[in-house]
Amino acid sequence: MAMSMLQTEPLDEVATAAYAHLFQALAEPTRLTLVQHLASGEHRVRDLVDHLGLAQSTVSKHLGFLLECGLVTLRPEGRSTWYSLAEPELLRHLTGAAERILQATGTDAVLCTHLRQPHRHRDAAAPLPAPVPVPIPEDG
Template sequence: MSAMESVDPEPLDEVATAAYAHLFQALADPTRLTLVQHLASGEHRVRDLVEHLGLAQSTVSKHLGFLLECGLVTLRPEGRSTWYSLAEPELLRRLTAAAEGILKATGTDAVLCTHLRQPHRHRSTATGTATATATGDA
């Protein structure tokens, strides 16, 4: 085959491309990335996140909804409360490490919160103890 000849590239998978774009869109928003960092420390209720971030409840709920839609966050109802947590903390940890490597290679030495670098444990914000579950009211 000569240099002038080209091979037709494989057609792009539009569904896969859209799925990747949606995932990266979820992590591209600073507020959503901040929520992910907070959830890396364990389960939180919306009211906890509102208090920690100083954002409006509607803003936190909207962004959590987007993260839920992408499958990055799960929810666990408990009484009148709903607890949010990362769906795949280990996979997010690996993605974050890969992003840090890319940033470093391109001249930016940036590291997100240490919670994304450590093994995930559910942490009750109400009691401050490591547990598999958490309690509290809405």
């Protein structure tokens, strides 16, 4: 067997762990469902409990994981706490790229339309801009 003459750089274990944590957050179906609901705008835990039919402790646990990953932010308002996506546009790009990867590997799967289009903040009155497709470079 011939050995490769190319020298590879050592893997960055911290970066690898950060990526794994991010993908772990999105790999769990309940968390991905929460992301889809939050893509439509802010929600309180009790709203998400009603939408999903899950126990409050389950929703809170998964929101905590999403908060830890930086995918979700919270905004206290009186006795309520409102949760929203921290970077909705970046998540739109990520889910769009995942959709294209799935299509390229033979699976046509599309998450909710809320992740495809920017949502309107509850105080906004301006029309929504069209989503911007993210091209994936082809191996040439």
